[in-house]
Amino acid sequence: MTEPLRLTMNGIHKRFGSTQALAGVELALRPGEVHALVGENGAGKSTLMKILSGAEQPDAGTMSLDQHPYQPSGPLDARRRGVAMIYQELTLAPHLSVEANILLGQEPSRWGFLRRREGHQEVQRALAMLEHPELQVARSVAELSPGAQQLVEIARALLMEVRVLVLDEPTSSLTQEDARRLFGLIRRLRKRGVAIVYISHYLEEIKEIADRFTVLRDGQSVGSGPVAETPVERIIEWMVGRSLQDLFPRVPHTPGEVVLEVRDLVLTGHGMAREGMHLQLRRGEILGIAGMVGAGRTELLRAIFGLDRVVQGEVRVQAFVGGDGWPRQRIEQGLGLVSENRKEEGLALLQTIADNLTYSRLRPYSWFGWLHLGRRQQAVREWLQRLQVRCSGPQQRVGELSGGNQQKVALGRLLHQEAEVLLLDEPTRGVDIGSKAEIYRLMGELAAQGKAILFVSSYLPELLGVCDRLAVMARGRLTAPRATEDWTPEQIIAAATR
Ligand SMILES: Nc1ncnc2c1ncn2[C@@H]1O[C@H](COP(=O)(O)OP(=O)(O)OP(=O)(O)O)[C@@H](O)[C@H]1O
């Protein structure tokens, strides 16, 4: 290749306290390529990209952008030079309009003279590039779907001429339709010569959209190459440092008696069908609920767990009946929930891993008494190891962990609670491929111990890979569950989009 590189990173190092996040990373981006950045949770992907986009400063290493030394002093400086990053968690102001959000945080001198019309025109131009007619400037961002919100973030990046665009796990909360559209936009930007860095834990996506890839492991770049000529197994091997035989390990288990029953439950949310839903979950069973983002699956789990009021219908847990349980009661009845949104209702980011893992409303930590501190530490260490959480130790704050490792702590807390019925809402979101396999194995083991698992996921391969039965939800309607082998992927997609 004689074409000059768009961007290079050489020998990048970054340490946070005792954690060596990056230890000499090399990355080269060509203009007009989609470059996948892959690696296990905590490998350093987000940190590397924060350095690229000026949000973090490296301890050592050099960068160049279009053959010029590149050393951004901050995100704004990076943006001015054409490097923009869309974060794992979106940063929009929901109450403001689309236009206000796009202009937010832009260089004040550019808009300071109230050159409103110019600003407005540039926003229109950026939005036109997205080819999404429903993204009107005056709409408030809160009314938009997660996919559309993400596009607003991208429009913000497009306002200045973009040369490098970084997308950190962009599809994890998008519907299939929105993901499709995002891919369309990525392809158009690629044609215009933008270099795009694409971070994802879904290798299917990488096969589809990326031209080349770089693998990070333990803060080092360990492999790189063209996607089309590299077998997926090879990429996985680089990521996890060994070959992964089985992506969906199954532990034999047999369903027993019914522990959870949903009768004629109606969801009252916006756009829901208001049709009664029925469901029976047995001990020793993994029951999957497929569907698209926004189908009402999270609302169903919340209603079962007593977080939302049940207006019509009934949820029975073992012998307990109640249309309106509240979470404390539900926990006492043996229910546990891992919510989809680990930030809003899950983890205490300022607390330590140990506190987060062992905190439970059912068994407050003080009940153990000081005598059991040692036992608690032991339990914490076991979970951290089992779930392969990458951290400096049980006393590290959860907020310092990488996205996927936070997700593992949320799951670990539920497991520590020893619930009889587990409600899992997208438990593997953001989790790397090796840890996903470990989580599936754990689910199988829990089922073998007689626990009942309700598993909500938007990732079809994992539902097909681990569930005994599957039901599909669309707009507040739930199909009758069927044995997993009686579904084809096409049938599931058809039922999810009806
Ligand atoms: N502000 C911080 N303070 C302390 N440690 C940090 C901080 N930010 C990141 N780390 C650590 O640096 C390492 C790399 O984290 P990073 O977020 O880059 O991983 P990642 O590859 O993006 O993982 P994931 O796939 O889970 O998103 C992790 O061990 C993480 O705990």
Ligand SMILES: [Mg+2]
């Ligand atoms: Mg990350």
